[in-house]
Amino acid sequence: MKTSTPSSSIEDYVKVIYSFTEWQDKPITSTRLAQRLGVANSSVSEMVRKLKDQGLVDHKPYSAITLTGDGVRLAVSMVRRHRLIETFLVQELGYRWDEVHDEAELLEHAVSDTFIERMAAKLGNPLRDPHGDPIPAADGSVQVPAAHRMNELDAGHTGRITRISDENPELLRYLAAEEIDLDAEVEVLGRRPFGGPLVVRIGSGGTPREFDLAEEVASALWVHSEDAHAGCSVTGP
């Protein structure tokens, strides 16, 4: 059991492993991890061995990689850092949605816990970041909103956008330009023939407007159905 401060590489590996299973539960493989991190497969093999030595992941050769309890704790603290920094950049320094990610990526490894907690206090301990992703609390508990991807909803469903996936910056810019924002009310109207685009009505602020959303766009928008049981699952520390 190593107690040394993890390097920023280790923090990145653990965060990516965690993030991969956050909105779906396939465990991550070496190759995917390498893709996400932008490194060679061989680098991942090496690093995973190190993570295992430090008790952060479980891994048998040639099979998937999963986090241990310590691994999850470290990952959650990195996610908290990342999302608080993003929120701060948007709310206090006027960054746009699509600008925050890279800056947060660098800052999350550099700042102290003191910095994070003062920032959180200044922001009023927010529970969601600018994309609607849940911000884990300082004790490690996470409020996961009970939401579904918009492209998986049937016609007639109504609800609010509770999360916008930040994986594709270009998509974020499109949504910003169309003024499709977090918490907008949505109604799924149906689908164009032959599995075509999803037709939805979105009322963000003013009068509702209709959109034909490509699959990629619809799957990036997560909707909290108000008619469904309105709950939040909480993962304890």
Add this chain to the structure above:
Amino acid sequence: MKTSTPSSSIEDYVKVIYSFTEWQDKPITSTRLAQRLGVANSSVSEMVRKLKDQGLVDHKPYSAITLTGDGVRLAVSMVRRHRLIETFLVQELGYRWDEVHDEAELLEHAVSDTFIERMAAKLGNPLRDPHGDPIPAADGSVQVPAAHRMNELDAGHTGRITRISDENPELLRYLAAEEIDLDAEVEVLGRRPFGGPLVVRIGSGGTPREFDLAEEVASALWVHSEDAHAGCSVTGP
């Protein structure tokens, strides 16, 4: 001529070389540089060779180290970063004087130019940091206040504290506890016999109070004499 982004080590070396000559003009030697950076002499020799290769310093073996034009430019931009971050931490996140240095030390290497400039704008492009050190402008020009160390002043001199050296955190805490702040009016009354402590009257806010200041304290306080020619030298870009 290398155009690659300097590593954070290189940024540190250049910043320390610059800082050493900021309030005095002895050029820095390998040993001193090693002391300031907390590394072995041999590490300095190696690194200085690299800095020379990149055109950031001039150095002949066994003699002092000086910055080139490029070196000064890089150093000034690092000093700008450092001091803006310190100011931000104090004004926006409620850090105390003696807490900011280490945090700024880490952040200055991590954040983007965008971050720095947004922060500067939010702070109203300040010209001094919380200790009174001048913050270089984005174009590299520096406003150096015409001040002297308090221990070098003769009895009868009056003025304001324009800078408090931040080299000794314990000293900063002492000054904070005694409420000796930046911009306080001071009058040098004299010296205790046999080169004893300096006796000064300091009026920060309320009624002036008298202090016996040890040499180390007095030399950390820089005074801008109001009776002397009140000017600021500006170093261009």
Add this chain to the structure above:
DNA sequence: CTTATTGTTTCGGTATGCCTAAAAATTATC
């Protein structure tokens, strides 16, 4: 069931930046 194909790991090698110990140059002392 045997051979491709794909995925994963191991094996040298590279770059950074630090170290200690030994060698070389400079400066100080006699």
Add this chain to the structure above:
DNA sequence: GATAATTTTTAGGCATACCGAAACAATAAG
């Protein structure tokens, strides 16, 4: 001006984290 003391540089090593190429498993295809 020769020797002693100090400063500085060189030489050989260590840790991190990456790479490409080759070896090795596991799965898919015939």
